[in-house]
Amino acid sequence: MTISEEEKRKVILTCAQPTGKLTLGNYLGAVRNWSTMLENHECYFGIVDLHAITTPTKPVTLRQNVFDCVAQYVACGLDPEKCHQFVQSHVVGHTELAWILTCLTPIGELQRMTQFKDKVSKLGFKAAEQEGEEIKFTHDGARAQASINAGLLCYPVLMAADILLYNADLVPVGEDQRQHMELCRDLAQRFNHQFSETFVVPDAYVGETGSRIMSLADPTRKMSKSDENERATLYILDEPGQIGKKIASAVTDSEAVIRASPEKPGVSNLLAIHSALSGQTIVQLEEHFAGKGYGVLKEELTEVITESLRPVREKYQELIQDKTYLSSVLAQGAEAAQKRAYKILSKVYRKIGLPDRNRG
């Protein structure tokens, strides 16, 4: 490839929080798609440890989770020879740019973010009466009140900084990140408008299948690693026995007909998972399962999940033993990320009038 072709390659950037094991939602909605983009793009994949500390995390767990995360990335097919995998806190610029963008963000925009409101209500607050632009939180107790830190509110601004710091063209994410992506685009446009053209306004890329995998216990909510119900969430490192148990107890309905429809969120979710892993369309699956019961669907789905994830689990078990290798992947990633980040950060500093230290 010539240099000019190299230069024309689109820049992909996306990130995930290091919260230990990746869920099936993270895999189908995110990481699996990323691995298909390596050949034709310049790819940066971040492990966002600074986002992770918006909720209380033990230091030893956080450190271990970063290694678990990179091992799972590589096991899912993110070949370090073809992309840059880095830890957010290793690269100077994320928090600096986040601060600059914070100064361009009205508080009301952050208070309106669905994920913020969800997190707040999960932390024990009764959600909020709307009052003009502002949302008021009536608290249930002092403990819950103490849990709402400003980081949780500013979380989407840091996310916007993660993306804009690399002038990424495309950001592959699951459906749940759409609103954060809109804020990121708004901030890029706002900055460009105020200080002249600086940032690429990035596009979200949401895959057609697997972009919204729902909880197995309550299929009206997304599958999430913070779910307290152990049966609600499948992890990509789950053993076959655990997968079987979780799928067997997945909530369905009493109609006993295997078809996807909004009134049947449980069955629709199981079909969506099957489709995302087996590559068969929902219509093909409905035909395949016509006249069969939910037991058959669950048994076949367990098999499909187990076999699809087996190579990932085996590769992970090998990689997690080799911390030296994993550290070298992250060091190489941070070096490449830092090089690009400094260029954009210097430009931003210049545009807004901060004295530049010429970081090279």
Ligand code: TYM
């Ligand atoms: P996180 O760590 O919650 O999730 C990582 C990725 O997994 C996707 N995802 C899902 N997709 C389908 N179904 C689900 N049930 C499901 N659950 C999670 C998410 O959409 C995401 O793509 N704020 C981000 C992390 C972040 C980021 C960024 C992402 C920080 N900076 C910059 C992109 C670009 C988050 O919490 O993802």
